[in-house]
Amino acid sequence: MHVPIQVDYGVRALIDLAENSLQGDIQASDIAKRQEIPEQFLAQVLHKLNKFGVTTSRRGPNGGHRLAIKPSNITMGYVMRTLGNNTHPVCCLESQSKCNKSAKCTQKNVWSEVEQAVNQILDSTTIEDLIKQN
Amino acid sequence: MHVPIQVDYGVRALIDLAENSLQGDIQASDIAKRQEIPEQFLAQVLHKLNKFGVTTSRRGPNGGHRLAIKPSNITMGYVMRTLGNNTHPVCCLESQSKCNKSAKCTQKNVWSEVEQAVNQILDSTTIEDLIKQN
DNA sequence: AGTATTTATGAGTGCTTTAGTCATAAATAT
DNA sequence: ATATTTATGACTAAAGCACTCATAAATACT
Numbered sequence: 001m002h003v004p005i006q007v008d009y010g011v012r013a014l015i016d017l018a019e020n021s022l023q024g025d026i027q028a029s030d031i032a033k034r035q036e037i038p039e040q041f042l043a044q045v046l047h048k049l050n051k052f053g054v055t056t057s058r059r060g061p062n063g064g065h066r067l068a069i070k071p072s073n074i075t076m077g078y079v080m081r082t083l084g085n086n087t088h089p090v091c092c093l094e095s096q097s098k099c100n101k102s103a104k105c106t107q108k109n110v111w112s113e114v115e116q117a118v119n120q121i122l123d124s125t126t127i128e129d130l131i132k133q134n
Numbered sequence: 135m136h137v138p139i140q141v142d143y144g145v146r147a148l149i150d151l152a153e154n155s156l157q158g159d160i161q162a163s164d165i166a167k168r169q170e171i172p173e174q175f176l177a178q179v180l181h182k183l184n185k186f187g188v189t190t191s192r193r194g195p196n197g198g199h200r201l202a203i204k205p206s207n208i209t210m211g212y213v214m215r216t217l218g219n220n221t222h223p224v225c226c227l228e229s230q231s232k233c234n235k236s237a238k239c240t241q242k243n244v245w246s247e248v249e250q251a252v253n254q255i256l257d258s259t260t261i262e263d264l265i266k267q268n
Numbered sequence: 269a270g271t272a273t274t275t276a277t278g279a280g281t282g283c284t285t286t287a288g289t290c291a292t293a294a295a296t297a298t
Numbered sequence: 299a300t301a302t303t304t305a306t307g308a309c310t311a312a313a314g315c316a317c318t319c320a321t322a323a324a325t326a327c328t
Contacts, residue, residue, distance in 0.1 A: 005315080005317095012241075040319080058324090058325075061273045061327070062326070063273075063274045106149055107146075109267055110264065117252065130240040133243055161302095184304090191305090192295090219285085273325085274324085278319105279320085285312105286312085290310095297303100298301085
């Protein structure tokens with residue numbers, strides 16, 4: 001299993017935004033410096049979070065980003081679906097037509113179970129949880 | 135999450151071996167045909183399973199492969215560790231030294247939880263389980 | 269109005285991984 | 299001997315990942 005670096009960066013950025021929420025809009029360059037994330041790449045990540053309604057942004061001087069949702073309502077599952085490349089463990093979980101190699105797909109159930117277990121954990125863990133743990 | 139095709143092939147091969155266990159050694163080419171797996175690639179997979187003690191093999195005419203362990207004792211977890219590329223979800227779970235980007239690694243716990251949940255399912259699911267489900 | 273600043277966004281790039289082929293060696297049955 | 303089957307390393311094509319680059323669009327300030 002592999003967590004895309006974008007998810008890692010995204011989560012760290014969201015935590016950074018949450019912890020600095022009093023200072024109004026926060027610029028990508030500041031987050032990038034604090035979190036040691038390539039700035040341009042972070043801009044893309046933040047833009048995605050913006051498109052999916054997790055953050056808002058303002059352009060221009062003193063522009064920046066801020067959370068659009070409370071940290072307690074941002075789940076890891078949602079961040080994962082926003083920033084990850086949401087592929088299923090095996091292609092037979094994507095659509096039945098893709099699982100035509102073996103008539104009876106013996107593995108479908110296990111991998112589906114695995115997927116659900118992962119989602120259950122991620123959907124019940126919020127950015128706030130991560131902050132409180134530390 | 136992504137399951138390497140080698141794991142998929144390996145599991146299908148093991149099920150094939152289990153279901154044809156009465157016929158003695160089974161050749162890779164036969165499994166390849168039945169399961170629609172590239173023959174040479176399957177040979178590599180079977181060889182790995184052999185090296186890790188899941189199967190045995192005999193070379194030469196009428197040679198082939200057979201299970202070295204009962205299907206009820208072969209777990210998906212073991213197959214995954216044998217054939218998968220066992221990377222942790224995030225590098226900070228591999229060694230502490232790799233988690234030096236942020237002083238406090240806020241994500242370590244979640245991903246560790248996820249990893250354990252996955253392993254728990256895979257380690258408690260056997261090849262026999264997969265066969266019986268169908 | 270003009271300029272500087274900041275995000276928006278698509279295109280391109282280099283590296284790694286994945287899935288597979290190819291070639292050849294080693295073992296064994298006949 | 300010879301044919302058959304696994305063993306094993308080297309090689310390869312395609313895809314995915316983690317970026318960088320270039321440029322557009324919005325906004326604040328003078």
